[in-house]
Every structure is written in C-alpha cells, then in structure tokens.
Amino acid sequence: MDNIHDAHEARSGMIAIVGPPNAGKSTLLNCLLGQKISIVTPKPQTTRNRILGVLNGSNYQIVFIDTPGLHTPDQPLNREMVKIAMDSFRDVDAVLFLLDTKKIVSRKKAETAGPEKYLAKVAVPTFLLMNKIDLVSKEELLPLIAEYAKVYPFHGVMPISAKKNEGIDVIVEEIVKILPVGPKYFPEDIPTDATERFLVGEIIREKVFLLTGQEIPYSTAVVVDNFNELHNMITIHASIILERNSQKGIVIGKGAHKLKSIGIAARKDIERMVGTKVNLNLLVKVKKNWSQSSAFLKELGF
Ligand SMILES: Nc1nc2c(ncn2[C@@H]2O[C@H](COP(=O)(O)OP(=O)(O)O)[C@@H](O)[C@H]2O)c(=O)[nH]1
Numbered sequence: 001m002d003n004i005h006d007a008h009e010a011r012s013g014m015i016a017i018v019g020p021p022n023a024g025k026s027t028l029l030n031c032l033l034g035q036k037i038s039i040v041t042p043k044p045q046t047t048r049n050r051i052l053g054v055l056n057g058s059n060y061q062i063v064f065i066d067t068p069g070l071h072t073p074d075q076p077l078n079r080e081m082v083k084i085a086m087d088s089f090r091d092v093d094a095v096l097f098l099l100d101t102k103k104i105v106s107r108k109k110a111e112t113a114g115p116e117k118y119l120a121k122v123a124v125p126t127f128l129l130m131n132k133i134d135l136v137s138k139e140e141l142l143p144l145i146a147e148y149a150k151v152y153p154f155h156g157v158m159p160i161s162a163k164k165n166e167g168i169d170v171i172v173e174e175i176v177k178i179l180p181v182g183p184k185y186f187p188e189d190i191p192t193d194a195t196e197r198f199l200v201g202e203i204i205r206e207k208v209f210l211l212t213g214q215e216i217p218y219s220t221a222v223v224v225d226n227f228n229e230l231h232n233m234i235t236i237h238a239s240i241i242l243e244r245n246s247q248k249g250i251v252i253g254k255g256a257h258k259l260k261s262i263g264i265a266a267r268k269d270i271e272r273m274v275g276t277k278v279n280l281n282l283l284v285k286v287k288k289n290w291s292q293s294s295a296f297l298k299e300l301g302f
C-alpha cells in the first residue's frame, strides 16, 4: 500500500513563514492558529525571535515558524534577526514566502528581486503568498501573480488577506497535501513552545511599539524579572530597557501617563492570555546602546 496516499495516515511537519518586514507574517500566524501568539504592529521589525505556532487537525499537525523580516541588516540586533529568519529555511518541510501586495502595487512596478534572492538555496516546496489583497484590485493583482510565477518555481501562488481571514483555508489544505507522514510531535493543547514569561515580555514590547514613536520601539527590550502566581492572581515585575537616558522621559511621559497607558494595555492582553487577574509592575531602565552589545543580546536569548 502506498502510505503517502493514505488519507488516514497522520502527517506532520514544520513550515517557515518568511518575507520582508511588515508583510504580515505574524498576522498570518495568528490567523492560522485563531489566536494571538505573535505580536503585530504597523511598524517594521516587530518580530525579533523565532515564534512557533502549532495547528492541529484530525490527522495532521503543522508547526508554523514565524520569523523576523528579511532585510539588509545594518546593526548587530538586526543581523541576529535576519540570521534567525535565514536559519528557519533549514529543516522545514515547506516555506511560505509572504509579500505585501499593496506595497508592490504602490511602487507601480513588480519588484521581483526579492523572493528568488532568498530562496536560491531552498530545496523544499515554497508557496508565494500575496498578502493584503483587501487593499488591491483584481486588475492590479493578476499581472503580479503571473510575473512572480516566472521568477521562481513556486509550488503555488496564493492571494490572501491575513487580516481579513481570506484564502487561509486553502493554505492549510495545500500544506497538508505535501506534509510528510509523521507523528504529532507537540501536545495538542499547547499552541506554542514559548513560555508565558516570554509572551508577557512580547506583549509589553508590542504596547511600547504601538504607543511610542520615532526610534523608541527599536531601542526597547523587555525583561520579565519576576512572574509569580498566588491565589488566582499573577504578579509580574518587568523592566522596559532603553538605550539612552533621553528616551526615559518619552516612555514614562508627563505624570507617568505614557507608562500607565502601556501598563494598562499590556495587562489587559496578559489577563486574556493567562485567564486570571494580573498585577503588572513596570520599571523603565537604561542600558546604554544595548542593541550593540552582544553580551546583552545573549542575555535576551539571541
Ligand atoms: N490591510 C491589511 N493589513 C494587513 C494584512 N496583514 C497584515 N496587515 C497589517 O500589516 C502590518 C504588519 O503586520 P505584521 O503581522 O506585524 O507583519 P510582519 O512584520 O510581517 O510580522 C500590521 O499593521 C498588520 O495589521 C492584510 O491582509 N491586510
């Protein structure tokens, strides 16, 4: 009997979600899983680590890997981020390469130098996902699909909207078709391998991204110093780490207003995630030029 074509055989595999910054990779991961695992902001370079999300079907398990955006890095932190993204091409069963279709259309000409540059050494099936189709017309979309199909032998090209949940079922169907036969490696009730502590840090970082401007988001790291559960209440102490003294005032704000808003928004999301009341204590600290320090990047887990 040919196992590959036995519909009842359990299948499992790892799928990398890659693409330029801001293409919607983290939005797609959350959409595929039906819950928020990876933080999303309108700013590029939000995702700094490899984020894993597990999707279970009756006879399959897909492990998605969300990655930092592929770009030309100019800083130590960004180099680490791009390395994480490039490493994700290894040991996966397929790659989803995401593009921001709206951005390409606005540039008027298809910038095809992109996927093929990064995919040169990829040996597994790769799907091109033209994301954000809610923002473009069919007339704009169709020629682009034809153009990209010419530059790289994609296994398939799919127009989707991660934000509007359009075209997502088809992605899962197509992936299941090419998944190797294999067991479910992860427990079915745990959607990610990230610790609650890590996710708490990410939620706080997302709120800093959303509520501050200019260089602040890129100068921010979050360290969860303490995470304690007692009588249905979780008490968390976390530090927002900045690069310069001058940034402290911006994040704290007049009458500590900004820091309060960050704290309230983060606490609400954390409570939703853990399902209990949360007491969140935020401190703002300065660690001069931390993003240039390989020792501190190591401490952060890079
Ligand atoms: N209109 C629209 N916006 C999207 C879509 N997918 C993602 N976005 C937005 O694009 C921005 C970047 O998304 P994010 O998931 O953080 O991108 P990443 O850097 O590739 O992980 C956010 O503001 C998202 O809300 C989509 O399908 N349509």
Ligand SMILES: [Mg+2]
Residues within 6 Å of the ligand: 025, 026, 027, 038, 039, 040, 046, 047, 067, 068
């Ligand atoms: Mg992201």
